[in-house]
Amino acid sequence: MQRALFSRSALLAQQAAAALDSPLASRSAPLLQRLDRSMSSVTIPPPACMLRPLEAPLRYLFGPGPSNVPPRILAVGAKPIIGHLHPEMYEIMNDIKRGIQYAFQTENNMTISMSGSGHAAMECAVFNTVEPGESVLVAVNGIWGERVAEIAERMGANVHRMVKTPGGYFSNKEIEQAVEKHKPVLFFLTHGESSAGLCHPVDGIGDICRKHNCLFLVDTVASLGAAPIFMDKQNIDILYTGSQKALNAPPGTAPISFNERACHKMFNRKTKPVSYLFDMTHLSNYWGCDGKPARLIVYVTHYVPHWCCNVVTTVISSHVLQDLRLPSVTTIAIPDGYEWRELLAYIMKHHQMEMTGGLGPSIGMVMRIGLMGYNCEKTNADMALNALADALKNCKKSKA
Ligand SMILES: Cc1ncc(COP(=O)(O)O)c(C=O)c1O
Numbered sequence: 001m002q003r004a005l006f007s008r009s010a011l012l013a014q015q016a017a018a019a020l021d022s023p024l025a026s027r028s029a030p031l032l033q034r035l036d037r038s039m040s041s042v043t044i045p046p047p048a049c050m051l052r053p054l055e056a057p058l059r060y061l062f063g064p065g066p067s068n069v070p071p072r073i074l075a076v077g078a079k080p081i082i083g084h085l086h087p088e089m090y091e092i093m094n095d096i097k098r099g100i101q102y103a104f105q106t107e108n109n110m111t112i113s114m115s116g117s118g119h120a121a122m123e124c125a126v127f128n129t130v131e132p133g134e135s136v137l138v139a140v141n142g143i144w145g146e147r148v149a150e151i152a153e154r155m156g157a158n159v160h161r162m163v164k165t166p167g168g169y170f171s172n173k174e175i176e177q178a179v180e181k182h183k184p185v186l187f188f189l190t191h192g193e194s195s196a197g198l199c200h201p202v203d204g205i206g207d208i209c210r211k212h213n214c215l216f217l218v219d220t221v222a223s224l225g226a227a228p229i230f231m232d233k234q235n236i237d238i239l240y241t242g243s244q245k246a247l248n249a250p251p252g253t254a255p256i257s258f259n260e261r262a263c264h265k266m267f268n269r270k271t272k273p274v275s276y277l278f279d280m281t282h283l284s285n286y287w288g289c290d291g292k293p294a295r296l297i298v299y300v301t302h303y304v305p306h307w308c309c310n311v312v313t314t315v316i317s318s319h320v321l322q323d324l325r326l327p328s329v330t331t332i333a334i335p336d337g338y339e340w341r342e343l344l345a346y347i348m349k350h351h352q353m354e355m356t357g358g359l360g361p362s363i364g365m366v367m368r369i370g371l372m373g374y375n376c377e378k379t380n381a382d383m384a385l386n387a388l389a390d391a392l393k394n395c396k397k398s399k400a
Helices: 002-020 023-039 071-076 087-104 118-129 143-154 172-182 205-211 260-266 280-286 340-351 378-394
Strands: 110-115 135-140 158-163 186-190 215-219 238-240 253-258 329-333 366-370
Touching: 087 110, 087 253, 110 118, 110 280, 118 143, 118 186, 118 215, 118 238, 118 253, 118 260, 118 280, 135 143, 135 172, 143 158, 143 186, 143 215, 158 172, 172 205, 186 205, 205 215, 215 260, 253 260, 340 366, 340 378
Parallel strands: 135 158, 135 186, 186 215, 215 238
Antiparallel strands: 110 253, 238 253, 329 366
């Protein structure tokens, strides 16, 4: 069957070339015969799914991300592809850099957007600033601190965890005591702990880290664009985020910024970072951040994140202190007697709406609703509440 398919396409190409009277017409017959012969050795047929158009249903993405992407941003995806070394590409990258500097409120020159999701920026931050055997302190109050601790352990760091129950927060005094004890080169904190729905205070922690010669790394994947953060004013040394949450862009790019202190540490290492792809020596050159005259190293294309404001959405009770609620992701205690998976499945089936369960340590404790950026409208909040009420009415209580 596939032989017939390739033969047909070869014939079509031949006819087209002949019709155009191109030089290819005279040379194409032997070439196409060879092509036809080589294709005939293909034994695995093209899968049927490759022959039908891609379908993506319209859903209300009211979970902790990804969020719905506004038409203005979707339209950008239809622009022509340009080469990754074209001058226009560098201009676009410079614009992206300025946009990130604004969103992060920083003047850091070492500001780029990684190809990859939030995890890419997470690994980039740790891999570049920490060397094997060095001490790293991680605040764990949900899944993301634990994830960074594991990443740092995998690359051979000496990891110390400060642990709270999901949704708990750390006082500056507790942080300073732990920094004094473990003398880390890096302290990690999640600003928007999306597994627990907590927005952690940041003020004063950068000063503590400076005093103890430690870098302050902050994850804002679930909070940037929804809760205020001021990288320079708050003395944050490394800050990263993701594109698919409150910024309402497609997933796949992760903005990150390093200040002078972080650059000093990462460019004066004894060992090379464990990852080639995430090595800031290469990335900073491609992004024109290293002060060298030309972009010397071939790298990969990135695309445009954008800034979008967000306001506080529905607040329903769970364990998180009310004034530390994360504006972008609201955790809801699972209503008594209900099976949370059934509620979520009902809402998806009858309302085409995504909400999610807990994540990591909050699984089985909470459901999570995110109304981020473009999605953050009163009508959407009302729709989400209606869907929840409908689910409570129609799903049976399965637990005592
Ligand atoms: C706070 C936080 N950090 C990191 C991540 C990981 O980001 P990504 O899924 O884009 O890799 C997430 C994802 O939900 C997150 O909420």
